[in-house]
Amino acid sequence: MVYELYYWPGIQGRGEFVRLALEEGGAPYVDVALVPEEEGGGVAALQGLLGDESLAQPPFAPPFLRAGRQLIGQTANILLFLGDRLDLAPRDAAGRRWAHQLQLTIADFIVEIHDSHHPLGGDLYYEEQKPEARRRSKQFREDRLPKFLGYFERVLKSNAAGRGRRMVGTRVSHVDLSMAQVVAGLRYAFPSASRKALRGCPGLRALYDDVFSRPRVRRYAASGRRLPFNNDDIFRRYPELDG
Amino acid sequence: MVYELYYWPGIQGRGEFVRLALEEGGAPYVDVALVPEEEGGGVAALQGLLGDESLAQPPFAPPFLRAGRQLIGQTANILLFLGDRLDLAPRDAAGRRWAHQLQLTIADFIVEIHDSHHPLGGDLYYEEQKPEARRRSKQFREDRLPKFLGYFERVLKSNAAGRGRRMVGTRVSHVDLSMAQVVAGLRYAFPSASRKALRGCPGLRALYDDVFSRPRVRRYAASGRRLPFNNDDIFRRYPELDG
Numbered sequence: 001m002v003y004e005l006y007y008w009p010g011i012q013g014r015g016e017f018v019r020l021a022l023e024e025g026g027a028p029y030v031d032v033a034l035v036p037e038e039e040g041g042g043v044a045a046l047q048g049l050l051g052d053e054s055l056a057q058p059p060f061a062p063p064f065l066r067a068g069r070q071l072i073g074q075t076a077n078i079l080l081f082l083g084d085r086l087d088l089a090p091r092d093a094a095g096r097r098w099a100h101q102l103q104l105t106i107a108d109f110i111v112e113i114h115d116s117h118h119p120l121g122g123d124l125y126y127e128e129q130k131p132e133a134r135r136r137s138k139q140f141r142e143d144r145l146p147k148f149l150g151y152f153e154r155v156l157k158s159n160a161a162g163r164g165r166r167m168v169g170t171r172v173s174h175v176d177l178s179m180a181q182v183v184a185g186l187r188y189a190f191p192s193a194s195r196k197a198l199r200g201c202p203g204l205r206a207l208y209d210d211v212f213s214r215p216r217v218r219r220y221a222a223s224g225r226r227l228p229f230n231n232d233d234i235f236r237r238y239p240e241l242d243g
Numbered sequence: 244m245v246y247e248l249y250y251w252p253g254i255q256g257r258g259e260f261v262r263l264a265l266e267e268g269g270a271p272y273v274d275v276a277l278v279p280e281e282e283g284g285g286v287a288a289l290q291g292l293l294g295d296e297s298l299a300q301p302p303f304a305p306p307f308l309r310a311g312r313q314l315i316g317q318t319a320n321i322l323l324f325l326g327d328r329l330d331l332a333p334r335d336a337a338g339r340r341w342a343h344q345l346q347l348t349i350a351d352f353i354v355e356i357h358d359s360h361h362p363l364g365g366d367l368y369y370e371e372q373k374p375e376a377r378r379r380s381k382q383f384r385e386d387r388l389p390k391f392l393g394y395f396e397r398v399l400k401s402n403a404a405g406r407g408r409r410m411v412g413t414r415v416s417h418v419d420l421s422m423a424q425v426v427a428g429l430r431y432a433f434p435s436a437s438r439k440a441l442r443g444c445p446g447l448r449a450l451y452d453d454v455f456s457r458p459r460v461r462r463y464a465a466s467g468r469r470l471p472f473n474n475d476d477i478f479r480r481y482p483e484l485d486g
Binding site for chain 1: 296298299300301302303313315316317319320323324337340341343344347348351354358362363364366367375378379382383386387391394397398401402403
């Protein structure tokens with residue numbers, strides 16, 4: 001089966017967490033928004049589905065994934081589904097649930113990362129909320145960033161089965177992929193604050209190196225299909241927010 | 244089995260979404276923070292677990308649920324688990340996944356509801372971020388609130404199996420309970436804006452009436468154990484934010 005991923009073009013965004021799972025899992029997929037409109041793709045295809053009143057189970061927002069007759073929304077929910085299909089999650093119910101719990105905690109972290117530059121909401125440009133972003137990002141750097149990273153480092157170290165090299169279980173999982181992506185994004189957005197916060201997290205630094213040197217992920221990154229980070233995305237580099 | 248729910252005392256918060264499932268499911272449970280400290284309960288028990296370095300699978304934040312040997316965190320993840328156990332979710336995999344997707348969208352909505360009064364983050368009091376809360380809540384009332392409610396109303400109407408009376412499937416589910424709780428909270432926090440936004444949502448209004456008149460939920464609400472909403476909670480009534 002060929003999966004169809006629906007996500008906004010031009011940014012990595014939440015879609016990238018799904019892409020990394022598809023790539024590492026070796027799953028054939030079409031990134032629908034990148035297909036020309038004449039061939040049924042583009043943003044038109046994505047917005048067509050979002051506005052399709054005939055859908056009984058409509059997604060609220062991208063990313064969403066078509067897998068045969070199913071249309072699955074919510075990043076963590078997609079990864080819960082793909083984790084089983086692509087063998088990127090523990091096989092026992094309790095292990096899958098724990099992996100999903102971590103993925104949901106990563107999702108919470110991502111909201112806070114995004115809100116550090118958009119505390120007043122998405123309808124205003126960053127330039128219209130700079131003083132507020134400075135206040136919010138100060139708290140983010142000093143309190144939330146070390147708290148989240150410290151938690152994930154602790155989880156990594158506590159996972160005896162993974163010898164401190166896997167977030168859950170013994171094999172690479174969607175949690176490892178997402179965690180490495182968060183480290184990548186933080187290093188882009190907050191080069192100074194993330195360096196400081198990652199000093200005490202040797203496990204996460206090693207996890208990042210491990211994930212991004214896996215053959216399939218490396219091939220994907222070298223393909224040109226993995227977009228560079230940019231300032232329309234979740235992770236944004238505004239030096240004034242980096243302390 | 245007696246479940247143990249760990250959540251902050253004094254507020255409904257995210258714990259209430261779990262309580263409603265436990266109550267409607269008729270599951271015996273202990274609300275650990277309400278048990279006297281001398282008997283092993285209280286906030287001390289909750290913080291003891293949060294700080295317990297020996298836990299291999301530590302939760303990041305409350306609520307979390309102990310079910311036998313499992314300790315399960317993240318509200319939506321707990322409800323995914325309880326949905327199966329308490330027969331509060333569709334029994335087929337695709338139906339359970341769709342219910343979970345909606346629960347995750349409710350979780351996103353709750354973050355935005357909370358942030359309407361705390362846009363600059365949780366380390367500052369509301370009184371320290373009032374002008375920012377006014378700006379953020381204006382966008383919330385005018386854009387996000389109608390968008391989320393309109394989406395959920397559409398989902399309700401599209402569910403032919405539930406005859407427009409159930410969010411998913413034919414029977415009451417954790418999604419119905421959580422959705423009704425959100426309507427309750429919005430009516431407390433934004434009496435004016437929610438009345439306006441709910442005008443076009445007869446399905447959600449009827450769902451609220453249905454859920455809160457179910458015998459077990461009514462008994463729970465009348466027991467004194469369901470706390471009133473208050474301004475330390477997610478849903479807060481600040482007239483200046485209601486437009």
